[in-house]
Amino acid sequence: MFPIHDDTERVHGRPYLNYGMIAINVIVFIWEASATSFFSDVRAVEQMFMTYGAVPDRLVNDFPASAPTILTSMFMHAGIAHIVGNMIFLFVFGDNIEDKFGRIKYILIYVGWGVAAALAHSAFAVSTGGGQIPAVGASGAISGVLGAYMVMFPRAKIFTVIAAFFLYTVRIPVLIYIPLWFAMQVIFAVIGQLGPAGGSGVAYLAHVGGFVAGVAAGLVWRILPNSIKYREGIATAGGAKPVFRGPMFRKARPRIEDVVTAAPEVIEGPDYYEVIAEMRGVSDASDISAIYDAGSRQVRIVASGTRKYEMSARLPATAANPVVKYIQYLNGIARIRLTK
DSSP: OOEESSOOOOOSSOOHHHHHHHHHHHHHHHHHHHTTTTTTTTHHHHHHHHSSSBBBHHHHHTTTTTTTTHHHHHHHOEEEEEEHHHHHHHHHHHHHHHHHOHHHHHHHHHHHHHHHHHHHHHHHHHHHOTTTTBOOSSSSHHHHHHHHHHHHHHTTTEEEEEEEEEEEOOOOOOOOHHHHHHHHHHHHHHHHHHHHHTTTOOHHHHHHHHHHHHHHHHHHHSSHHHHSSOOOOOOTTTTTTOOEGGGGSSSOOOOOEEEEEOEEEEEEOOSEEEEEEOTTTOGGGGGGGEEEEETTEEEEEEESSSSEEEEEEOOOOOOOOOEEEEEEEEEEEEEEEEOO
């Protein structure tokens, strides 16, 4: 059950960092293959993995001196199927996480997921007597990508290849696809413990640890205000565009054709104003921010999703410093309620 692509559009152009990480993995794999006669030299393979792989006993007993091997192990793979599978998942899911976090935050959090995965696997391996076996592969960090993706894009659909007598593709909701994948990791981890000594050779607990860390990062990201996530501010006079700060710690500003500026509808009630705007592709209300500009009597709305939204709604001349009470988002429609 391999993913081909998803239906989540990127907002900020090509994911060059994600492409770069895939390229680094491929380059390292070519080096591995050339140094070990394409993994046929068993002695060379063992020496390489013991040197650059994450050996649980070393990580537990000689930390932080052994910490660099966590990073090196994240870019090594044990065979062609290993790297192809990992890179497919990174290609399908990683671009949207880069798009959401921004490049700097993405690479830092990606490495953090890899560290969480390595430590989870190491603690388990040492406790079960497998601490001398090195672990290699990007799958722990990529599991973090999947966990964050599930939380941040819960409405996404994953186009998937399924082999059952013949190949065919289906579109599976992400809230089915990724939990099913995670359940398989847990089941295989249990089976590995109950099976023969040595198990399957796959560090399923690393997948579990990375995934849990990814879910946690996604949940934290969703509750953070946009001002912290994107370092954006909204101008308060003159109808100016939003001001973007901290270029190293935010997403790149989108191209102008990616910005939606359509005028929302304004409804006046007995003690409130309600601004109604169509915003397709926004995850939820936490991705929408609104502020009232008294100088222009406009409600300025900024949102990020599969598109970037910068909207303004003019309130009646009788409006006297209304305050944003709440923001609701459902089925592509945002409702911003302001008290009079």
